[in-house]
Amino acid sequence: xxxxxxxxxxxxxxxxxxxxxxxxxxxxxxxxxxxxxxxxxxxxxxxxxxxxxxxxxxxxxxxxxxxxxxxxxxxxxxxxxxxxxxxxxxxxxxxxxxxxxxxxxxxxxxxxxxxxxxxxxxxxxx
Amino acid sequence: xxxxxxxxxxxxxxxxxxxxxxxxxxxxxxxxxxxxxxxxxxxxxxxxxxxxxxxxxxxxxxxxxxxxxxxxxxxxxxxxxxxxxxxxxxxxxxxxxxxxxxxxxxxxxxxxxxxxxxxxxxxxxxxxxxxxxxxxxxxxxxxxxxxxxxxxxxxxxxxxxxxxxxxxxxxxxxxxxxxx
Numbered sequence: 650x651x652x653x654x655x656x657x658x659x660x661x662x663x664x665x666x667x668x669x670x671x672x673x674x675x676x677x678x679x680x681x682x683x684x685x686x687x688x689x690x691x692x693x694x695x696x697x698x699x700x701x702x703x704x705x706x707x708x709x710x711x712x713x714x715x716x717x718x719x720x721x722x723x724x725x726x727x728x729x730x731x732x733x734x735x736x737x738x739x740x741x742x743x744x745x746x747x748x749x750x751x752x753x754x755x756x757x758x759x760x761x762x763x764x765x766x767x768x769x770x771x772x773x774x775x
Numbered sequence: 776x777x778x779x780x781x782x783x784x785x786x787x788x789x790x791x792x793x794x795x796x797x798x799x800x801x802x803x804x805x806x807x808x809x810x811x812x813x814x815x816x817x818x819x820x821x822x823x824x825x826x827x828x829x830x831x832x833x834x835x836x837x838x839x840x841x842x843x844x845x846x847x848x849x850x851x852x853x854x855x856x857x858x859x860x861x862x863x864x865x866x867x868x869x870x871x872x873x874x875x876x877x878x879x880x881x882x883x884x885x886x887x888x889x890x891x892x893x894x895x896x897x898x899x900x901x902x903x904x905x906x907x908x909x910x911x912x913x914x915x916x917x918x919x920x921x922x923x924x925x926x927x928x929x930x931x932x933x934x935x936x937x938x939x940x941x942x943x944x945x946x947x948x949x950x951x952x953x954x955x
Binding site for chain 2: 683717731765
């Protein structure tokens, strides 16, 4: 059993981050900070490290309520996929991104990302 | 999409300082309806607030898909202007309408090397935006050195916006042309 809820969630005005064992991570709002890495990136890293310890087969990240991200934030998701890819020959878990068909940035960026890391990333369009 | 560099002799710094971004952008075409103009110093950290304002404004005026494209273009161009512009000059963002298009214009001053890189990147995007976009994603996935081109690639590939660059001396104007 993981303990994701014990990881301190960064407080960001435009973004809500909610995590649960059942639902994974749910992001709602926008990411328009010029450098989201020290806050959101650091949080993703802690979640990833927790998942390495608990070894789930996959972890869901629900982005259907995330309406805008800047390019710095796109890199946060790429970094997460990289960490998994670098963790061993067999990915320790898969990142399951739940995305919205109606949100262009999600379709474009996650389709591209999955094509480059198909063994790490799953996409569910809603 | 066009990428143009003015070949006239560069004007004096004093003359440049009298010219606004609108002056340069107006050279791109007549019958413009200016909607919004914001300028701030490069040290400012208002990108989030400005993005929220642009989103609210564009969602009132355009279809959601168009508003999203404008907001992405405005954000990335403005952020680039703040990141790569001269620290001693303002970065200006303007929205205007012209003949069925929304023009997102960002003007700032930069050193010649930066302007050259910007012009080259826009020219690359004109040739094959999808390949450039995929290359930028791949560069990050494989741990290569990220370049500040993902934002421009997203504007062209993801949002389908045409980019043009006008440089005059140390002043550079980037215009995103988005069908409304």
